[in-house]
Amino acid sequence: MKAFTYERAKDPVAAARAVAGRPGAKFIAGGTNLLDLMKIEVEVPTHLVDVQDLPFDKIEQTPEGGLRIGALVTNTDLATDERVRRDYAVLSRSIVAGASGQLRNKASTAGNLLQRTRCPYFYDTNMACNKRKPGSGCAAIGGFSRQLGVIGVSKSCIATFPGDMAVALRLLDAVVETIDAKGKTRAIPIAEFHMLWGDHPEREFALAPGELITAVTLPQPLGGKHYYEKVRDRASYAFALVSVAAVIQPDRTGRVAFGGVAPKPWRVEAAEALLPQGAVAVTAKAFAGATPTKDNAFKLPLATRALASVIAQAKA
Amino acid sequence: MPMMLKVNGQKRSLSLDTRTTLLDALREHLHLTGTKKGCDHGQCGACTVLVNGKRINSCLSLAIMHDGDEITTIEGLGTPDKLHPMQAAFVKHDGYQCGYCTPGQICSAVAVLEEIARGVPSHVQDDLTAAPRATNMEMRERMSGNICRCGAYSNIADAMAEVAGGMG
Numbered sequence: 001m002k003a004f005t006y007e008r009a010k011d012p013v014a015a016a017r018a019v020a021g022r023p024g025a026k027f028i029a030g031g032t033n034l035l036d037l038m039k040i041e042v043e044v045p046t047h048l049v050d051v052q053d054l055p056f057d058k059i060e061q062t063p064e065g066g067l068r069i070g071a072l073v074t075n076t077d078l079a080t081d082e083r084v085r086r087d088y089a090v091l092s093r094s095i096v097a098g099a100s101g102q103l104r105n106k107a108s109t110a111g112n113l114l115q116r117t118r119c120p121y122f123y124d125t126n127m128a129c130n131k132r133k134p135g136s137g138c139a140a141i142g143g144f145s146r147q148l149g150v151i152g153v154s155k156s157c158i159a160t161f162p163g164d165m166a167v168a169l170r171l172l173d174a175v176v177e178t179i180d181a182k183g184k185t186r187a188i189p190i191a192e193f194h195m196l197w198g199d200h201p202e203r204e205f206a207l208a209p210g211e212l213i214t215a216v217t218l219p220q221p222l223g224g225k226h227y228y229e230k231v232r233d234r235a236s237y238a239f240a241l242v243s244v245a246a247v248i249q250p251d252r253t254g255r256v257a258f259g260g261v262a263p264k265p266w267r268v269e270a271a272e273a274l275l276p277q278g279a280v281a282v283t284a285k286a287f288a289g290a291t292p293t294k295d296n297a298f299k300l301p302l303a304t305r306a307l308a309s310v311i312a313q314a315k316a
Numbered sequence: 317m318p319m320m321l322k323v324n325g326q327k328r329s330l331s332l333d334t335r336t337t338l339l340d341a342l343r344e345h346l347h348l349t350g351t352k353k354g355c356d357h358g359q360c361g362a363c364t365v366l367v368n369g370k371r372i373n374s375c376l377s378l379a380i381m382h383d384g385d386e387i388t389t390i391e392g393l394g395t396p397d398k399l400h401p402m403q404a405a406f407v408k409h410d411g412y413q414c415g416y417c418t419p420g421q422i423c424s425a426v427a428v429l430e431e432i433a434r435g436v437p438s439h440v441q442d443d444l445t446a447a448p449r450a451t452n453m454e455m456r457e458r459m460s461g462n463i464c465r466c467g468a469y470s471n472i473a474d475a476m477a478e479v480a481g482g483m484g
Contacts, residue, residue, distance in 0.1 A: 006317065006334045006380055032376045035337070036357050048334070050381055076370075080436045085444040096439045100461020101431065102424065103358060105370045106377065236439060236460035 001038050008050045012212055013183045018049045020181035020210025027051050027212060029072055029108040032099075033115045041125060042116075042132055056110075056214055059083070065220040068177075071110035071213045075099070075165065078109060087221035090245050093228035094168035100237050110213035113166055113176065113193065114205060117159035118239055119148060130156045131201040138201075141293075147239065150292040150299050152262035157201030158293070161194055161264050162239050168228060169216065170265035171245040171257040177215040180208060190216075194264030204263070224249040227310045230259075231302055242299050244306045248314035252276045258286065258303055279308035319383040323348065324392025332379050339363045341379035342389060350390035350419045354463070361462030364420035364427075365389050371427035373461075390419035393426065401482065402426050405475035413466030421462050425476050428458045432480075450480035 009015030019025040024046035037043035056070035079095035121127040121139040128137035149160045169190050176188045224247040232238040240260035248254040254275050257267035271286035283304040318331050342348045354362030358376040365374045366388040394400030412418040432448050440457040455473045
């Protein structure tokens, strides 16, 4: 691990200022992804600003009838919250489908949104990777790509966003709240938070340098039946090959988002409108224009089957 | 940097490089070698300890981030003369072979039963609004962050079931 200096922030604007004013500075909360990457020197911050003492550890009702989730609420606490289990079950389900109990105890809501891809070529510093080292090329293209993206990817990078929680947040139309070094706040719809990076795979999140996530808000509950169907190589503690987050209403309409397939949680509103017609119609529309490799073309029929399974459960 | 950890009930003052993980602070600086280093990347669970009562991977946390925290390691759970019930159950049910992953397994197992009692949900729970139960399926799912290369899993689940039964 490269050497770095460390400070523990006492207020949000000071934290934002500490990172914004210093190239190479980063926030650290749970640290489960950042430290993993620092050990292999994929991440090489020169200064860490520890935000664990900031007052972002509560889940509160909003005046609009939704929930405001503090950025530091742990994955375990979020999945356990009675209101989340009852009214936003897809969110609770997505969280417990990811990582391990130990990691969920440490991982924060904001950090989970900011986790980096698990593309093996991003992790291996001997390999070309445009995301890790812009302009160096992409060893994943033409390499082992079974886990990698099938849609929304580019000629520069075929990695995926690996998380589960964000897929449910995308389904629920969550909003990411931030504050910057000048104390200015901003609300970013989750649909715009993770970017389709095109020729700039190093640009993953719609955040300015030093912009700090303070909370994630959920609109009013949707009702309906909630599902998070995750298909992976082992039954627990593995990243998704394909995941399906869905809320299905009694009249068979609903919402659908997919994980494990793209640089961001993949939700196509025009596709989910076809839910009453069944899984084939939805995925044909949602994955129109997909560019799978030979190794990961199986993800397309797998997404259809995973959604068909969800629809069958909703009918039962 | 100067810092203090409360380890197994004792205040321990340390001065550490910022890069020192909680795991290395425990093993290399406090010489509490019960906690094991396996993968050092949060994938195997051998380094599991309890921090303020919650299980975490001590390899994926900086010691400096735990200034003032209460850490419980395997040495703090029980002693050879006075085993923690989970330690005694692992012995009785042969919940290990080589033993390298065992301290992490036991710390994790103790926390799993506490998490079930507290109502933390899991992936295998049918009804999220119901209180989770300490079933074999629940143990297997909740212990998936602890790898055992010897494959003692079924005996570990038996040991946990015995302790869970005694708690009920």
